[in-house]
Amino acid sequence: MRLKDLAEHLGLSQTTVSRALNGYPEVNEATRLRVTETAARLGYRPNANALRLATGRAGAIGMVLRGSSEFGPHTSEFLSGVGGRLAEEEIDIIVTTVQTYQDEVAAYRRLAASQKVDAVILHSPTQHDERAKLLLQLNIPFVLHGRTDIGTPHAWLDIDNAGAMERATGHLLDLGHRRIALLNGIKDRTFAVHRERGYRDALKARGVPYDATLVSNGVFSDEVAFRTAHDLLERDPHPTAFLAGSMMTALGVFRAIRQAGLVLGKDVSMIAHDDVFPYLNADNMYPSMSTTRSSISQAGVRIAELILQILGGKPVADIHELWPVELVLRESTGPAPG
């Protein structure tokens, strides 16, 4: 059934029917109800589907989260940027939560088959990410937040994690620190690999040997960071500086430092990676926190923009952005003690 047929059946103009179905305020409530009820009864698929047929668009982009823990502060800040940009275009975000890697793969297949989304945002890649290959196979346009090497051009946006960590580590070394603990992300993730590379490069450039016992990998949480930092601070000699992978990690390290009776910025230094959460401001911490800073919500805004460009026909091979990361020095960093 076409809009024309529905309009004839109702004895209304196509314009009125279309407006009623699209929720324009010019149509009074009684007419709107009559139109939507009749459309539903006759199986007319309005708006989304008419639009999709007319424009070839679903009006939504997808994001799959594995494990409800992926709905954490990083994801919500990122989605606030994506959503803010897509709101201007009346494009929705379809969030699919899955429990396992296999479920995630099945979810992409379903998204492809159902044509519910025009594109997806792929995130948290590994170095050779099978999901990116799958999306290419399934012909779902996507922008990768992060980087992977799959031998085929694809759109991506990433921050310069290696460069950020090299600068942060280099700064701590210049302050005289030699035992610098790195609380890094989940081991197989590209960003964590890049961060460790930057850390090692800085050590190497200054001839400081790499000590694997100072490096840990895991999720970014206050709890995990507290335990890791607590154990490291019980050593003799203990690390004099920490590189914290996120602001949540920084909170846990901070707590371990305080519990050990040490003073942050004096006895022990710390630089944290700051994704710029509005509710956890590095400048407002006490002491204020030195950070490598890059706004994850701005990355979301830009990725939404890049998706719009792809849907507008821009070749994905031309879409790759590597953002530099600022090093912001505040009170949590100081010279290595005695």
Place this chain on the structure above:
Amino acid sequence: MRLKDLAEHLGLSQTTVSRALNGYPEVNEATRLRVTETAARLGYRPNANALRLATGRAGAIGMVLRGSSEFGPHTSEFLSGVGGRLAEEEIDIIVTTVQTYQDEVAAYRRLAASQKVDAVILHSPTQHDERAKLLLQLNIPFVLHGRTDIGTPHAWLDIDNAGAMERATGHLLDLGHRRIALLNGIKDRTFAVHRERGYRDALKARGVPYDATLVSNGVFSDEVAFRTAHDLLERDPHPTAFLAGSMMTALGVFRAIRQAGLVLGKDVSMIAHDDVFPYLNADNMYPSMSTTRSSISQAGVRIAELILQILGGKPVADIHELWPVELVLRESTGPAPG
């Protein structure tokens, strides 16, 4: 075009075609690709639409966020609960970000017309919420997170904000505090009205006069809370206790207390409302934070469950849950000084 037609065109069984379109692993990649490409070329609408026709379901529930700031930590924790529960049913969440109230109203009309969602979660209600009336008119099933009075039965789940605040205020009064500042939420929201009611009831029960200058309303952020607490602590005499509306609020108050040279738990007491963010643990703060505690992600899990019940036919008039709130006493509360 029906599944039958597509299967005949492809020379495959309907079962194979259906499995290919739904991403089952039993179908090999070449067949899957042939099926999905042919389906797309012939304009066959598989999965989502076939499913919707067969079951009357879209396989998604909606949530509209007004202003990208609504994508904050409360929303993401809530959605982690919703998403975790819906993942078990392969139901997606469609998040629509809008900029104004009028955009939000238009978004609900579009969701109704497009039949993209089976139900929506309405959140952050005012005391007489026009959006709830609109959803009833539009015949979109919904569960309200919070409460509103619109004179028509509808499904809701809320926490006992009045009771929580009455207990917290009562506890501080019992400790001898008389000047208790309340950092409350946005003024017209039901939860903020209920919290102020609980606060006033506790004062009244103990014969302590209400002082409007100790009560403020606004968004829950470190920054706003810092400024408010800072101004209050410059008064002479200053408040000896704070009720912080969220953990983010608590961080700002905490900072103002420290900056004023006062000691939390000794010179000034605080009880914060804790929605249980995994990355900001009240028990791990220093000093640990006394809280009124209710897990917002558990509320999300339960609301997803209630939506499934509604879709299963349970009358919405039978769905209303008021959750009690725990008072958890830790180190941030102590007797009023001198």
